[in-house]
Amino acid sequence: MARISNRFWFQLHGWFALPVWLLFSFICLSGTIAVLSHELTWLTNPAARADNPHKLPAKPVAELVQTVQQAHPTAAVGAVMVFEPYLVNAVVFTDADKPQAIAYVNQYSGEIQAVEQGLTFIGFMRALHGWLLFPWHGSYSIGYYLVSLMSVMMLGSLITGLIVYKHFWQAFTRPKIRTHQGLRTLLADLHRLAGVWSIWFLLIMSLTGLWYLVQAIFWHADIDIEPHAPLVAASQLPSQLDSKPTPPIDFQQAMDKAKQLYPQFAPAYLHLPEHNRDMYQLMGGGDHIFYDQYAYQVSVNPWTGEVADSRSPADMNTLQVISHIADPLHYGTLGGLWTKILWFVFGLVLSGMSITGFMMWGRRTLKGASKSRAQVVQAELGETV
Structure with missing residues (x-):
């Protein structure tokens, strides 16, 4: 040769x-x-900074959701995103005059510092780099x-x-x-x-x-690399449903369920039910530095309070492990x-x-x-x- x-x-x-x-x-x-999109956001957008001059402990995420609902009574909160401690929590909601909005809520003071509509700088940079828009x-x-x-x-x-x-x-x-x-x-x-x-x-x-x-x-x-989130069984729904039923299990109780199951659970993306058969989909990180902030996932039935599904690094197969360690390695967030x-x-x-x-x-x-x-x-x- x-x-x-x-x-x-x-x-x-x-x-x-x-x-x-x-x-x-x-x-x-x-x-x-x-x-460094998170750090650049903190540097350029004062409303995104979670200032805490009095060293207050972070409020429960469910309390921040209540704050947004009180400020916007007709709003429907869909999700909450939790970032680094120096950035505010982002409460995603829809309202009559807001097809999609994000409330920047300071998790220490409980104050709504801004309400933004459209793509954030963090989301824009990830989309630009990930799929060129x-x-x-x-x-x-x-x-x-x-x-x-x-x-x-x-x-x-x-x-x-x-x-x-x-x-x-x-x-x-x-x-x-x-x-x-x-x-x-x-x-x-x-x-x-x-x-x-x-x-x-x-x-x-x-x-x-x-x-x-x-x-x-x-x-x-x-x-599918990971199974889809489960739905509430039709038999578990109340026999009489009005136009806006209120499940007996609230957001805070669902968060408590996740914490009981995984004491190290650090919330990152928290999805609230969008319809009668939807569940609380709670995703967060833990004590594994090589796994991303969505490595722990808990699905809580809002009508019965049972944990319908849960996943952690210990339960993952090979493809799921690769899926959850790729982002920390690619973006350098592991340390x-x-x-x-x-x-x-x-x-x-x-x-x-x-x-x-x-x-x-x-x-x-x-x-x-x-x-x-x-x-x-x-x-x-x-x-x-």
């Missing part, structure tokens, strides 16, 4: 990343911003496929780059940046050095991106603010690598084209002599 030349691997490395460098750079940059057609989005397919190119660039860069491990102990040998040499040194120090990051982004691609295929094929900052820095490095790679490819391509034209001219001149 003939030995494959280093030039082949170099050209393959370029073709893995450079033809779509603009899209790739945009995805990297938007993801980098999305990593392409519409969803049922269970799939072309944008989601485009973004997740970048993981194939990233992994290919990583593998071919390591093949091209001989003895790459020397960059850890003897980094080399030559600043006085022209722009091409400087770009090459920066690109190689950043690539070597980002191997771990590139591998994490590639593997989690590949999982998102598999997940997209599952969604598109209607293959809190410090790992987010680390992911942000290496996200900038990755974005810069895509730009320097394109610049190197562009200069090489232009130089090669100029050389080819010169050879053609010389050949034509030789034929006329």
Whole structure:
């Protein structure tokens, strides 16, 4: 078997990343911003800050829901989102003049600091990075496929780059940046050095991106990774239902059920019943740092108070485990603010690598084209002599 030349691997490395460098750079940059979207929201939007000058304990989430319902008597609260302690709780509701609104409620003071309508900055950045704001057609989005397919190119660039860069491990102990040998040499040194120090990051982004691609295929094929939330059995409903029945189990009691089942339960997304057969769907994190904030799920029947379904990391199969550890690894949330900052820095490095790679490819391509034209001219001149 003939030995494959280093030039082949170099050209393959370029073709893995450079033809779509603009899209790739945009995805990297938007993801980098999305990593710190919560912190940027706190920095730029005073209404989203959960100020607590008197060091008060956080109020029960059910009490915050009551506050919103008192302020908007005709509103129907659909869900509550709980973020970091320095951000307010977001109570999602609908009203006669508000098709969908979010009340920013300070969990320490109980004050409604703002009511917003439309997409939040956090939601916008996640949607922009996750599926480029392409519409969803049922269970799939072309944008989601485009973004997740970048993981194939990233992994290919990583593998071919390591093949091209001989003895790459020397960059850890003897980094080399030559600043006085022209722009091409400087770009090459920066690109190689950043690539070597980002191997771990590139591998994490590639593997989690590949999982998102598999997940997209599952969604598109209607293959459920996790079972759907159960519905209340028709036989468990009261025999006489008025137009707006009130279940005997309220939100606070449902939260108490989740806490009794999982003492470490830290609420993240809390869905209230939308119709008579719907249940309280309570999702939160726990004491497993590698799992996301939805690893614990509890379904509480609002008519009987029974826990109809529950899931935790101990109950998950392999695909469910991957599904719940992918986001913390991809967005760097597993260690809190410090790992987010680390992911942000290496996200900038990755974005810069895509730009320097394109610049190197562009200069090489232009130089090669100029050389080819010169050879053609010389050949034509030789034929006329």
